[in-house]
Amino acid sequence: MRTLTFSEALREALHEEMERDETIFVIGEDVITHGGPYKVTDGIAERFPERIFETPIAEAGIMGVGVGAAMAGMNPVVEIMYMDFVTCAMDEVVNQAAKMRYMTGGQASVPMVIRLPCGVGRLLAAQHSQIMESWFMHVPGLQVVVPSTPGDAKGLLKTAIRSPDPVLFFEYKRIYTSTGEVPDGDHTIPLGQAKICREGEDATVVAIGPMVQKSLEAAVLLEDDGYDVEVVDARSLSPLDTETICESVSRTGHAVVCGEDSSFAGAASEIAAVIGENCFRDLKGPVVRVGSPHVPMPFSSELVKHVVPEVPDITEAVSRVMM
Amino acid sequence: MALSPELCKKMYTDMWRIRLFEEEANRQTSLGSVVGALHMYCGEEAVAVGVCSNLRDDDYVLGTHRSHGHCLAKGAESHRMMAELFGKATGTCGGKGGSMHIADFSLNMLGANGIVGAGIAPATGAALASKLRGTDQVSVCFFGDGAAARGTFHEGIGLGALWKLPVVYVCENNQYQQWVPRMNVAVLDSVADMAGSYAIPGVSVDGQNLVEVHEVAGEAVERARKGGGPTLIEARTYRFYGHSLGDEEQYRSSEEVDEMRTNHDPIQTFLLTMMEQDWLTEEEDMEIQNQVKDEIAEAVKFAEESPYPTPDNVTTDVLAPEQSDKSRPGEVAR
Structure with a gap:
C-alpha cells in the first residue's frame, strides 16, 4: 500500500489503463498544455502522445466525438473541465451516449468515461461548482460513480474505463489533494458496490x-x-x-x-x-x-x-x- | 469509383429500393400497420445512393431522422427495416428504435438519429477511431440544411478539420427545415460556403443528379481515405413528401412539388442518362422494377408474419448484459 493524493490515484489509473489497452484515449480542454485544470492528465502526452487530444472549447463536439469513437470501438476518457459545462453537451450525453444501446436493440456499445470535476473548490461560484449527480442518475443507460478516497478513485476509474457503457465519473474538486492508501497492483472495484x-x-x-x-x-x-x-x-x-x-x-x-x-x-x-x-x-x-x-x-x-x-x-x- | 454499366444498374436498383420501400411504408401507415412518425426520403434518393456507392462495407455512415435511404443505400436489408417500422422483434433494432433510429452495426451504419445535427460530431469521432487504429475507413455523416444552424455543425466539423480526419460531411439541403422554407431562417444560400470557416473544401452539387453526386462524393471519399481530411458537400435536393406524414404542406405550392416530381425526379433523370448511354434496356428496367417490387412485397410479408417483442425485452439493452470488467470484447489481457 502506498499513500497517494486523490488526483495522483486518478492519474495512475489513467496511465495503467492506457498502458493495458491501446483503444483508450483522452480528450478534453487543456488536457495537454496544462495537464487539465487539476493536473489529472499530466504526463499522458509524454507517455502516450498519439492518444491524447487537446480540443478547442467545444463541449458538444468533444462529447459527440467521444460517442462516435466509442461506437466505432474505442474507449474515450472525456474530461469536462468543470462539470457545470456538461450542460453544453447534454444532447450528446443524454440522447446519444445513454440511449444508443437501447435504440439500436443492443447493437451499439458506448464505452466512454466522462470525468466531471464538481462541487465547491476554490470559490468559483454558481457556474463552476455544481454537482448534478441526480440529473444523470435519472437517465437510463448512464452509470454514475462517486469515489470518496484515493484508493476508490483509482479502483473505480479503472473499472469505469473497462465498462462497456457510459460512466459519469464525479470528482469532487476539494478532495483532489486529500491523501489515502492505494492498493498496489491492478486494483479494481466493481461498479454498483457500496x-x-x-x-x-x-x-x-x-x-x-x-x-x-x-x-x-x-x-x-x-x-x-x-x-x-x-x-x-x-x-x-x-x-x-x-x-x-x-x-x-x-x-x-x-x-x-x-x-x-x-x-x-x-x-x-x-x-x-x-x-x-x-x-x-x-x-x-x-x-x-x-x-x-x-x-x-x-x-x-x-x-x-x-x-x-x-x-x-x-x-x-x-x-x-x-x- | 468509375461508372460502369454494372455499378449504374446497382445504383438505379438501390434508388428504386428506397422509393418503393418508402411508398410501401407510407401505405402501411395508412393501413395502421406502421405507426409513429415516418419522414419520407423520396426525391432525395440520388444523394444517399450517389454517396454510399463510393463506400466500402467497413466505412461508417451516420444519418438523420430521414434515413431510410441512407440505411438501404449502405446495404441494410429491407425486410428487417420494414419489420422495425412494424415494431417487430425481427426488426433491425428489435423494435426498440423505429423509423428514426434504424441502425445496422454489421454494415457500420451507426444509426439514424432523431436529433437534428446530432450525428456530425459522432461521425467525426468514428473517423478519429479509424485514424487511431491506423485503418483507412472513411466516415460519412448525412444531415439536413437545418443542422447547419446548430452548434454541433460548427463544433463537429471544426474538430474534423482540426485533426484532418477521414470524414465526409454531406448536407442534404432539401430547402425546408421542417415546415419553414430555408431562406426564411438562413443567411447563406449555400451550406457549402460554410466550409471556408474550417479551411476544408466545400462543394455544392445538384442532388437530383446521381452521376454528379457520385462523382463529387467519390472525390471527397478518396481525399478522406488518403489522409486529405474532410469535405463538406451540399447536395441541393428536394423532398417529394412533407416533413413527415400528415403534413398539410401549407408552406409550399403544389405547383412547386409537381414541377420537381415531373422534371427533377432523380430516378427518371438517371434512367434517361442510362438509356442515352445504352446501359439499360426497357426490358432490364422492367426487370429491375419488378425485382424491387417483389423484394418489398416480401419485406411486408416478413414484417407481418414476424412476432412482436416480448415484455421481457422492455428492460434489456439498457446496459450491456454482463457488467463485468472481463466482458469487453477485443481487449488484450495483461
Whole structure:
C-alpha cells in the first residue's frame, strides 16, 4: 500500500489503463498544455502522445466525438473541465451516449468515461461548482460513480474505463489533494458496490463523496452521545447498491443520507426513497437527508459555509432520527 | 469509383429500393400497420445512393431522422427495416428504435438519429477511431440544411478539420427545415460556403443528379481515405413528401412539388442518362422494377408474419448484459 493524493490515484489509473489497452484515449480542454485544470492528465502526452487530444472549447463536439469513437470501438476518457459545462453537451450525453444501446436493440456499445470535476473548490461560484449527480442518475443507460478516497478513485476509474457503457465519473474538486492508501497492483472495484466504512449498531449514515469523511468524523463525535453509527459509502449511485444500504438500515433501524448536492430531488432523495420502500417496517424513525439548501452556489465564503453541509449537520441529523 | 454499366444498374436498383420501400411504408401507415412518425426520403434518393456507392462495407455512415435511404443505400436489408417500422422483434433494432433510429452495426451504419445535427460530431469521432487504429475507413455523416444552424455543425466539423480526419460531411439541403422554407431562417444560400470557416473544401452539387453526386462524393471519399481530411458537400435536393406524414404542406405550392416530381425526379433523370448511354434496356428496367417490387412485397410479408417483442425485452439493452470488467470484447489481457 502506498499513500497517494486523490488526483495522483486518478492519474495512475489513467496511465495503467492506457498502458493495458491501446483503444483508450483522452480528450478534453487543456488536457495537454496544462495537464487539465487539476493536473489529472499530466504526463499522458509524454507517455502516450498519439492518444491524447487537446480540443478547442467545444463541449458538444468533444462529447459527440467521444460517442462516435466509442461506437466505432474505442474507449474515450472525456474530461469536462468543470462539470457545470456538461450542460453544453447534454444532447450528446443524454440522447446519444445513454440511449444508443437501447435504440439500436443492443447493437451499439458506448464505452466512454466522462470525468466531471464538481462541487465547491476554490470559490468559483454558481457556474463552476455544481454537482448534478441526480440529473444523470435519472437517465437510463448512464452509470454514475462517486469515489470518496484515493484508493476508490483509482479502483473505480479503472473499472469505469473497462465498462462497456457510459460512466459519469464525479470528482469532487476539494478532495483532489486529500491523501489515502492505494492498493498496489491492478486494483479494481466493481461498479454498483457500496462500502461499509465503519460498522455500527444504532444508525446508518449513507454518504456520497466528501460527505463520507465528514460522516466518519461525525460518527466519532456521536460516540460521546452514546450512538454507535454505521457509515456506508454509496460509491456508485447508478447502479445503486440497494442491498448493502437496505441491509444496513434494516439492522440499525435509523437512516440519514448525506450528499453535498441540494437535497431537493438529489441523489440522497432517491436513496431515502429506496430505504423508505424497503425498510419501512424496520425503521424506528424518519429517514433524514443532509445536503445543501436548494440554491445556486454563492461566491462569498461567508455564504458558502451556510450552503455546503458540514459535520454538525450530520450529528444533528443523527440525533434527530434517534429521538 | 468509375461508372460502369454494372455499378449504374446497382445504383438505379438501390434508388428504386428506397422509393418503393418508402411508398410501401407510407401505405402501411395508412393501413395502421406502421405507426409513429415516418419522414419520407423520396426525391432525395440520388444523394444517399450517389454517396454510399463510393463506400466500402467497413466505412461508417451516420444519418438523420430521414434515413431510410441512407440505411438501404449502405446495404441494410429491407425486410428487417420494414419489420422495425412494424415494431417487430425481427426488426433491425428489435423494435426498440423505429423509423428514426434504424441502425445496422454489421454494415457500420451507426444509426439514424432523431436529433437534428446530432450525428456530425459522432461521425467525426468514428473517423478519429479509424485514424487511431491506423485503418483507412472513411466516415460519412448525412444531415439536413437545418443542422447547419446548430452548434454541433460548427463544433463537429471544426474538430474534423482540426485533426484532418477521414470524414465526409454531406448536407442534404432539401430547402425546408421542417415546415419553414430555408431562406426564411438562413443567411447563406449555400451550406457549402460554410466550409471556408474550417479551411476544408466545400462543394455544392445538384442532388437530383446521381452521376454528379457520385462523382463529387467519390472525390471527397478518396481525399478522406488518403489522409486529405474532410469535405463538406451540399447536395441541393428536394423532398417529394412533407416533413413527415400528415403534413398539410401549407408552406409550399403544389405547383412547386409537381414541377420537381415531373422534371427533377432523380430516378427518371438517371434512367434517361442510362438509356442515352445504352446501359439499360426497357426490358432490364422492367426487370429491375419488378425485382424491387417483389423484394418489398416480401419485406411486408416478413414484417407481418414476424412476432412482436416480448415484455421481457422492455428492460434489456439498457446496459450491456454482463457488467463485468472481463466482458469487453477485443481487449488484450495483461
